[in-house]
Amino acid sequence: MKTQDLWEETYSAVTVNKVRSGLTMLGIVIGIASVIALVAVGQGAQSSIQANINSLGANLLIVMPGASRSFGSTVNAGRGTAETLTPDDATAIASQVSNVAAVSPEVQTREQVVASGANTNTTIEGVTPAYAQVRNLQIADGVFISSQDVTAANRIAVIGPTVLQDLYGDPNSNASATPADALGQTIRISGQDFTVVGVTVPKGGTGFMNQDNMVFVPLTAAQHYFLGSTSYVTEIDVEASTQAAMTQVQNDITNLLLQRHNIPDPTQADFNILNQADIVSAASSVTGTFTTLLAAIAGISLLVGGIGIMNMMLTTVTERTREIGLRKAIGAKKQDITMQFLAESVMLTFTGGAIGIALGWLAAVAVTALAHITTSVSLSSVLLAFGVSAGIGIIFGYYPARRAAALSPIEALRYE
Amino acid sequence: MNTKPIIACENIVKTYHNAGVDTAVLKGVSFSVAAGEFVAIMGPSGSGKSTLMHIIGALDTPSSGTYYLDGSDVSRLTDDELADIRREKIGFVFQAFNLLPRATVLRNVSLPLVYAGVAKEERERIAERALIDSAFPQAFWQHHSNQLSGGMMQRVAIARSLVNDPALILADEPTGNLDTKTGEIVLHTFQSLNTGHGKTVVLITHEPYVAEHADRIIHIRDGAILTDEKNPRRRIARGES
Ligand SMILES: Nc1ncnc2c1ncn2[C@@H]1O[C@H](COP(=O)(O)OP(=O)(O)O)[C@@H](O)[C@H]1O
Numbered sequence: 001m002k003t004q005d006l007w008e009e010t011y012s013a014v015t016v017n018k019v020r021s022g023l024t025m026l027g028i029v030i031g032i033a034s035v036i037a038l039v040a041v042g043q044g045a046q047s048s049i050q051a052n053i054n055s056l057g058a059n060l061l062i063v064m065p066g067a068s069r070s071f072g073s074t075v076n077a078g079r080g081t082a083e084t085l086t087p088d089d090a091t092a093i094a095s096q097v098s099n100v101a102a103v104s105p106e107v108q109t110r111e112q113v114v115a116s117g118a119n120t121n122t123t124i125e126g127v128t129p130a131y132a133q134v135r136n137l138q139i140a141d142g143v144f145i146s147s148q149d150v151t152a153a154n155r156i157a158v159i160g161p162t163v164l165q166d167l168y169g170d171p172n173s174n175a176s177a178t179p180a181d182a183l184g185q186t187i188r189i190s191g192q193d194f195t196v197v198g199v200t201v202p203k204g205g206t207g208f209m210n211q212d213n214m215v216f217v218p219l220t221a222a223q224h225y226f227l228g229s230t231s232y233v234t235e236i237d238v239e240a241s242t243q244a245a246m247t248q249v250q251n252d253i254t255n256l257l258l259q260r261h262n263i264p265d266p267t268q269a270d271f272n273i274l275n276q277a278d279i280v281s282a283a284s285s286v287t288g289t290f291t292t293l294l295a296a297i298a299g300i301s302l303l304v305g306g307i308g309i310m311n312m313m314l315t316t317v318t319e320r321t322r323e324i325g326l327r328k329a330i331g332a333k334k335q336d337i338t339m340q341f342l343a344e345s346v347m348l349t350f351t352g353g354a355i356g357i358a359l360g361w362l363a364a365v366a367v368t369a370l371a372h373i374t375t376s377v378s379l380s381s382v383l384l385a386f387g388v389s390a391g392i393g394i395i396f397g398y399y400p401a402r403r404a405a406a407l408s409p410i411e412a413l414r415y416e
Numbered sequence: 417m418n419t420k421p422i423i424a425c426e427n428i429v430k431t432y433h434n435a436g437v438d439t440a441v442l443k444g445v446s447f448s449v450a451a452g453e454f455v456a457i458m459g460p461s462g463s464g465k466s467t468l469m470h471i472i473g474a475l476d477t478p479s480s481g482t483y484y485l486d487g488s489d490v491s492r493l494t495d496d497e498l499a500d501i502r503r504e505k506i507g508f509v510f511q512a513f514n515l516l517p518r519a520t521v522l523r524n525v526s527l528p529l530v531y532a533g534v535a536k537e538e539r540e541r542i543a544e545r546a547l548i549d550s551a552f553p554q555a556f557w558q559h560h561s562n563q564l565s566g567g568m569m570q571r572v573a574i575a576r577s578l579v580n581d582p583a584l585i586l587a588d589e590p591t592g593n594l595d596t597k598t599g600e601i602v603l604h605t606f607q608s609l610n611t612g613h614g615k616t617v618v619l620i621t622h623e624p625y626v627a628e629h630a631d632r633i634i635h636i637r638d639g640a641i642l643t644d645e646k647n648p649r650r651r652i653a654r655g656e657s
């Protein structure tokens with residue numbers, strides 16, 4: 001039997017009962033569409049989280065006070081609650097650890113900010129000029145905090161775009177505030193007057209990574225006016241000069257700080273160093289699990305679709321017993337019959353798979369448009385879906401096809 | 417007349433084993449059919465006619481005995497080898513026609529050639545030839561087979577049995593589902609294939625009237641041959657007028 005004839009036979013068999021073929025295919029369509037859509041949501045989440053983490057800065061190490069805890073609880077239990085890191089620690093890291101590109105000691109607090117009638121509650125970040133480099137922060141208009149500002153504890157502020165809108169935007173109009181509206185203006189932070197000298201470029205991001213909703217002031221000013229102490233910092237960000245040097249820099253900082261804090265036992269360390277690569281891999285493993293879970297749920301509907309195919313194929317074989325008997329009587333071999341029924345189920349699942357991919361893709365686009373969730377339909381998931389749908393056709397079509405091929409022509413011709 | 421035997425059965429026995437019970441359906445059947453003969457196998461219902469036809473049609477193998485089809489022993493072949501023999505040497509016509517209902521006449525007739533691996537254009541050419549040989553009106557070639565009358569369907573089945581140019585045409589109760597008049601037309605088609613084209617025909621029936629259209633009649637009863645004789649008063653069926 002020629003391949004072209006096989007497909008012609010298959011096509012006419014599948015199209016004879018269009019409604020039933022369509023309904024059977026629907027199981028595969030839904031299964032494949034949900035795999036594509038859900039994996040797209042999962043992978044979208046993964047890539048947007050990774051992009052967020054990478055926008056923190058390059059080759060970043062974050063030194064935080066407090067005992068070493070797991071990644072999640074370190075972030076959740078307020079940073080800066082322990083007062084074990086000092087500005088001198090930062091100076092020591094800069095001068096004694098090699099392959100360090102920049103060191104940025106910071107203090108962080110939350111205060112009420114007021115300007116010309118508007119007010120907002122936001123994060124106040126006391127920083128040095130190094131912060132802009134380490135955290136990859138750009139100025140849209142104005143200037144960033146200079147070392148003179150830090151030395152003199154000047155009451156100047158650089159605000160993020162979210163803060164700009166909160167303070168200077170008009171809630172009754174769609175027009176957004178421009179940096180010019182804020183530059184040179186005075187804002188009151190916790191009762192102290194600060195002059196706005198710069199506005200940062202929007203970076204996006206959410207939660208603790210969101211730098212758009214922040215007010216930056218000189219480190220010394222924040223210590224003096226808000227913390228009432230210059231003896232500690234709440235975080236030291238370190239940029240390693242190369243990716244390859246990160247492990248060495250992290251180890252050197254650990255040893256240096258243990259020595260400076262007189263802690264002989266590393267397990268008793270009163271600080272914690274987060275490596276950007278660790279954050280990325282922790283987040284990836286979370287989103288990876290999430291993606292796998294979504295794919296597994298979708299996979300179950302695919303399995304159900306496959307069973308639907310098998311059920312229909314078994315019905316078809318029974319219904320067409322006489323036809324199978326005739327085909328065998330006029331010279332069809334076992335293999336011809338097996339191939340014919342396998343081809344039917346593969347045609348059903350493959351067509352269902354193609355429709356499912358298109359629908360899943362549309363669903364992913366709709367999710368992005370309506371729910372503003374990043375989705376990403378990867379080529380590999382499309383290829384996988386094609387492979388899986390053809391595979392389902394073969395696996396779930398095999399048993400019915402073998403049953404058809406094994407029919408004795410005599411029994412089949414006699415069948416009423 | 418050519419005397420080379422197409423069918424040579426030697427002591428064919430067929431026994432079915434069902435749930436521990438042995439049923440002997442054929443109890444030592446021997447006969448042969450020469451090329452170009454028109455033989456009727458006649459007997460009452462349940463006498464083993466269809467069982468015999470399955471064996472001479474290479475649809476089944478005997479429990480014992482030897483069967484030579486066109487000179488070669490086919491009594492011990494595997495299923496797939498039997499399929500090859502059927503495809504090359506035998507054309508079947510069944511009581512229930514067994515056409516693909518939603519396929520055209522032309523596609524039904526060319527179906528055996530699909531399994532012979534013949535290309536499409538060639539297939540249709542041969543199928544058209546077979547339809548002409550079985551006097552099937554061209555106006556219906558593109559009709560779906562389920563739009564035809566019983567007599568027409570049976571002639572499609574006859575044309576289909578011819579496409580692979582078989583050594584032997586086997587018909588099991590071909591007029592069983594037809595009225596007398598259309599049955600007559602079908603018998604006429606067989607007779608003209610036999611006399612006009614020299615095809616060997618073996619016709620199985622329980623009706624004496626139908627059997628009398630053959631030039632030799634084998635009576636079987638309870639799985640054994642009762643009589644096997646020439647039919648001196650052969651009936652000639654009338655075709656469409
Ligand atoms: N698979 C089978 N198992 C048991 N008995 C069978 C089987 N096939 C046919 N028979 C029996 O063999 C006998 C002959 O059947 P069959 O050849 O169909 O007769 P006919 O065609 O002459 O009516 C019947 O009694 C039938 O019941």
Ligand SMILES: [Mg+2]
Pocket residue numbers: 465466467
């Ligand atoms: Mg019978």
